[in-house]
Amino acid sequence: MANEKKRKGDLSQPRNIATLLSVIFPGLGQLYNRRFIKGFVLFIVTISFLITTWNYIDIGIWGLFTLGTIPREHHSIQLLLQGLIALIVLSFAIAIYIFNIKDARNDAKLREDGFKKPSVIRGISSFYDRGFPYFMILPGLIMLVFIVVLPLLFMLALAFTDYNQYNAPPRNLLSWVGFNNFKDLMNVGIWKDTFFSVFTWTIVWTVVATTLQILLGFFLALMVNDKRIKFKRTIRTFLILPWAVPAFVSILIFAALFNPTFGAINRDLLSQFNIMIPWLSDPFWAKVALIMIQTWLGFPFVFALFTGVLQSVPADMYEAADVDGGTRWQKLKHITVPHVLYATAPLLIMQYAGNFNNFNIIYLFNEGNPAVRGQNAGGTDILISWVYKLTFETNNYNMAAAITIIMGLIISIFAFFQFRKTAAFKEEGRY
Structure with a gap:
């Protein structure tokens, strides 16, 4: 029994040695x-990676944590981007x-089990069978x-900084402020009033216009x-015509029609x-007009969708x-x-x-106007x-990023739970 345990201990030596050596250096x-071929390739790739990227990753990680230390000399945005790229490259590494x-550990286990080292031809064949699909999708990934x-990572990072029109690099250095931007949206005067006003109108707009x-x-x-009903094809053609006209053209035409001075309405x-x-x-x-316009622009797609589905309902x-x-x-x-x-x-949820x-209809119709007292x-x-105005007009990048995160969470949560409840989603999960 002791000899058998010793023999088992000896058999476990190669996998441990191979694992330790790979931990020390790929x-x-x-x-x-x-x-040998695989080992030399990994060895050369590792050395090349360290030589070419070590300084970049070192500065990137430092800049990601500090966002710079010397105003006008260090650019916080460049350091932030370099840090994020360094994290991505480091993740691949x-x-x-x-x-x-x-x-290395798997190959050592095969050696312990008595398998011979595969030839170069067999190694290439194994790579083609198992690894080739991953190799082909790697450039796209x-x-x-x-x-x-x-x-997305850059946007997420900006939401936790103090990057705005009064504090912009390279004149000033940025700082990490944690969740202060989100707290300001919920607590600080003009931000709080504007956020809840815009948020409630966004919900009303989404629900009413889409419904x-x-x-x-x-x-x-x-x-x-x-x-x-007779002449079904002719009627369907006319009802789908609004879908055939580019949306931005229709919106601009409606903006002229609704003009209170010279508009035809x-x-x-x-x-x-x-x-x-x-x-x-x-x-x-203005909100009523936008809802009517969106109803006009959106119904042809829904009409075409429902028309096809209705024709597939069994007559029996x-x-x-x-x-x-x-x-x-x-x-x-x-x-x-x-x-x-x-x-x-699923398609209605995406609507x-x-x-x-x-964004298109709001901006093209009246650029989100008219102005409201006490709101930005x-x-x-x-x-x-x-978010567009905060980014390109007032340069409040930090608040725009924070609002974008909130928007993404709302849409993700809504879509997830709605898709989970749809019968089509449940049915697809069975296959």
């Missing part, structure tokens, strides 16, 4: 396992380092990290799908009843309902609506998420248009 464990340790992840366009699209789809239509509505100067009427379901004496309302409630929602719920961040946002600004 490639040494592979060389110990006589995987750590991933390769962990792979190197696991690979790296591009995704630097095009998508890096800007109206969905209801209108659904109603029109039901009407056109009715067997008694006031001058040619409402003037016949001695009514003049301040569409652009009164926040309430309606026939069975007729046999059972079902009314039109019962067939709508128990057959049509469930079938439509099952097929379109809500899209309108929550619908316009009367029709939603969160995304307010």
Whole structure:
């Protein structure tokens, strides 16, 4: 028994040695396992990485924590970006380092089990079978990290700094302020009033405008799908026309139509009843106009979507309902609506998420105006248009970043829970 335990202890020696060598320096464990090509590649890659990036990573990490120490000489934004890039590069290096340790240990285990060292041809074949797909997606993954992840990390970092129009590099150095920006949004006078005003209007805008366009699209789809309606193709073509016109063109046209001075709505239509509505100067009427415009712009897509789904509802379901004496309302409630929602719920959720961040219509119609006393946002600004103004007009980058984080959390939480409740999402999870 003692000899058997000793023999087992001896068998465990190679894996421990290979692991230790790979921990000390990448490639040494592979060389110990006589995987010379793999070991030399990892060894050379590690040395090249350390030589070319050591100083960059060292300065980047230092700058990420300090954001500079000498005004005008150190640029906090450049140091912040360099630090984030250094973290990303370091993350890739750590991933390769962990792979190197696991690979050396696995090869040592195979040696202990009596497997022969694979030939070069077999190693290449194994890489092609297992690692080639990862190798092919690696360039896209790296591009995704630097095009998508890096800007997101930069935005997240700015939300915890004091970067604004009065404190901007290189004249001044930035500082980490923790959650102070978020606290200001909730507690400090003008920020608090503006945030809650814009936030509530954003919710109302999202819910009302999106719901109206969905209801209108659904109603029109039901009407056109009715067997008694003739010239269905012609009617569908006309109803989809607003979708064919670029949205920004339609918005600019509506901005002219709603102009209280020379717009056709006031001058040619409402003037016949001695009514003049301040569409652009009164926040309430401007919001009403925006909701009507978005309903007009959004219903064609919903109409086309529902039209296709309604045509896929099995006719025998309606026939069975007729046999059972079902009314039109019962067939709508128990057959049509469930079938439509099952097929379109994820897309309808995205409609809500899209309108929550619908910057184009707010900016092109009236740039979020009119102005509101005691607020640094316009009367029709939603969160995304307010972020735009804070970024490009008043240079309050820290507050804009904080608001963007809040927006992202709201949309993510809403979309997650709604997708989890949809039948289409649950059904897909089974396969």
